[in-house]
Amino acid sequence: MISLKPRSILLISAIFRVGLILVGEWQDTHMEVRYTDVDYLVFSDAASLMASGQSPYKRTTYRYSPLLAFLLIPNSFISRCWGKFLFSASDLFVGLFIRIILKQRKVPDDLCTYSMLIWLFNPFTFTIGTRGNCEPIVCAIILWIIICLINGNVVQAAFWYGLIVHFRIYPIIYALPIVIFLDPRFFRSGTKPLLSDWTSDPGKARQINSELIDKCAVCDVWKSTFTRSRILFGLISGTVFLLCTGFFFHLYGWEFLHEALLYHLTRTDARHNFSIYFYHIYLNYERELSVLEKLVSFLPQFIVQLVLILCFAKDLVFCFFVQTVAFVAFNKVITAQYFVWFFCVLPLILPWSNMKLKWKGLCCILLWMGAQTHWLLWGYLLEFKGKNVFLQLWMASLLFLAANTFILIVLIRHHNYGPVFRQHTDLKTTKTT
């Protein structure tokens, strides 16, 4: 049992990240292989342009909201490391928010600590922020939205949601589950929703779940679709998104719209990446893909997202997790930074999983890392040794999708599914023993 206090964990994490940033700076200066992510240089250049009154989109391959460049303006006059510290600080906030969410759901201390450690000391996640990748900011905001929702703070959740969709687009996949989640049985005017506490008793949770399903008649669902909280969430988040987008469109015109939004919606990259579609796209790049072909490649993503939402929306955190894993796995382009999107939610679902680390959990971890390493090996031969291994690399991406699918199914199977909220009338019967 780990007896570290949360503040000690956060302090050690902070010191560790400072050290990594400094080592990274040394490496960039003295070694051929840079520690800093090439994207960080793009952000910094865009921020310099913005600081001098120019459009950040003059920097080629800058495909983010101007907000990011704005946040990194101090790179130009305080220190070029400013952005890395900002991202690492967001990293620490993710760790804190993980603890806050789990404590609110009465998860035991040791599980909370393990969950924090899974994020804060995951080699993948601590290198992301210290190398200058902006994903920790997105993760922190997503978790803050979850905190707002579980505390019944719909207005604030809507504000941050609108902002984060403007910032990074992909959280749009959470729109429908959030709307379903804002069930009028739990979100009543003037009343804070009651959280379902964590329980190690599968029977109790099954009882809560079945009661909710019994009461959830089709006609009741239809009648309660347009409720105050749902309309409020939609209006506020939509307004924030449109205001941000409109403001930056006014400043930077079509270049902003194309680079920051439309590019991501229509992006197909023929260059090798983890996606199973990369070779198909490359082999067909010289001809225009038919509407049917585009539809067929979009359908798996659409179907999986819809089914996952309908099955798991009430267990919002788990729904976010499975949606994100599936979204990344079926995307036309997959880069390593996308994995952070579901890594930040993973610690939140583990206390509800029946899967033991020994040996099923360990097998899943090794399978996922093995499939990735296998792909990276062929990628290395193609990119750094100049061997024609396109076919092998494509097969490795098929294996990677298979591994992701298998692990997702195993996690679904071992998850103690339960709605986040319970009804007020159920208070006495659902007290944990």
Next chain:
Amino acid sequence: MSTLQCNRLCFHLKLAILWMFFSGAVFCIHVFASTTEVETNSDAGKFIMKSYFENYESLHDSSFEDFMAHQLSSSLCQGIPDNWNVGVRLSVRELSLIGEGSHRHLSSSIRLQIGAASIPKLPAHLCEVIVIQRLPLGVFADPFELQNPHKHKAFRDIAVFGDTNLELPSFQSNRSAVEFHIDAGSNILFMQNNGTEFNLLLPLHARYQPLDESGYSVVEIGEPDMLMRCSVEGKQHKQSCLFMSPPNEKAKSTSATVAWKIPAGMKAHAGFVSVITFVTALLSTLSIVYASMFWSGTKVSKT
């Protein structure tokens, strides 16, 4: 977790973050911070390739040679009866490709010779050697990589012209060229008879190639074009003018090219790759749908 505990934790986190920023910023500024700023090409007018692209839309060998032969002639050094007799010789001693895979370095060893008999004809001035490396369709140079001050401090200026889109495959991109300006030394009068040598190491990256049945595409990179530009004291102000090697010495031999073999996709794969890709996606979809519908809202009893 109580509100008080949460507030305390938030306070400690804020302290930790503040300390992190302060200590890290101090270190970064005083220990590792490089004060070198990446300069953009402030005086773009001095670049020959900029003048080229003001007259032509894209880079073609014939257009470029025409530009070099005719439009630059007005910039040749005046007042010297026969410019070719100055005896400026710029030649490529060695051209090679270093490295493997999609990221390599083009190494050029350039010799600058000025005939001893010609040296008295050259007034004391500041000269720079201009090297223009035209790149074929299949490769590109990253302009931001070339601005790295640690790697390229020997150069007065470097710039990339033409298609600088780093992401497009070769069949959707246009050619580009890299122009180097190297300080030839302020006192050319004292140059030795055997001249001086410059070594250029240009990082290049391969684009995705058109499909090829052999599985590879060969891209050839030729010798760079070279000139010397000197600042001459005019009657009223300093002017610059160009020296070029005599035309008969500029003819490039076929051996003065390097070949880069780049992997390419094979058209024969197109059919089955598409089918298997979609079948795999479909199977994964069905598996996840089945698992979700079968296991949602149920419990797995603990072992």
